[in-house]
Amino acid sequence: MKIPYLPILSFVFIIVLAACSSSVTPAIEISGAWVRAVAGDGQPGQGAMMTPEGGNMSHTELGMNSAAYLSIKNRGGADRLLRVESNIAQAVELHESMMENDIMTMRPVSFIEIPAGGEVELKPGGLHIMLIGLNEALEPGAKVQLTLVFEKAGNLTVEAEVRAP
Numbered sequence: 394m395k396i397p398y399l400p401i402l403s404f405v406f407i408i409v410l411a412a413c414s415s416s417v418t419p420a421i422e423i424s425g426a427w428v429r430a431v432a433g434d435g436q437p438g439q440g441a442m443m444t445p446e447g448g449n450m451s452h453t454e455l456g457m458n459s460a461a462y463l464s465i466k467n468r469g470g471a472d473r474l475l476r477v478e479s480n481i482a483q484a485v486e487l488h489e490s491m492m493e494n495d496i497m498t499m500r501p502v503s504f505i506e507i508p509a510g511g512e513v514e515l516k517p518g519g520l521h522i523m524l525i526g527l528n529e530a531l532e533p534g535a536k537v538q539l540t541l542v543f544e545k546a547g548n549l550t551v552e553a554e555v556r557a558p
């Protein structure tokens with residue numbers, strides 16, 4: 394009786410390939426995620442009025458707002474952050490802060506470009522994740538889950554710590 398070596402070998406080869414592709418270092422790496430603290434009385438956390446993101450300077454009709462910040466490192470090809478999902482707020486938007494006639498303003502952006510091999514930092518006074526209409530107060534030390542949706546890398550969920558800036 395002949396032993397079918399070849400089919401067995403190719404089968405093993407396919408399994409090895411599958412194992413390799415699933416252990417590849419992810420192209421996108423998120424670090425330093427944090428969310429601006431907001432007290433339960435609707436007042437922004439200490440220091441939040443320094444930039445408009447945590448204050449109530451817009452979207453007041455929707456109640457308490459906050460903002461999330463993080464760094465996105467990209468080891469792969471160009472990608473785009475399309476949106477962010479979180480159950481902490483009624484709506485999550487990608488925003489950009491800028492100076493306009495000496496006043497800090499912000500506007501929604503439809504996506505954030507993540508260049509190939511580059512790094513994008515979301516920080517106070519720049520790009521940020523706007524949390525509109527918080528479902529609960531954000532006490533310092535608490536953790537918030539954010540799911541970042543990328544055009545190519547797909548969904549990445551990170552845990553962000555609530556901080557009083």
Ligand SMILES: [Cu+2]
Nearest residue numbers: 446488499523
């Ligand atoms: Cu904003």
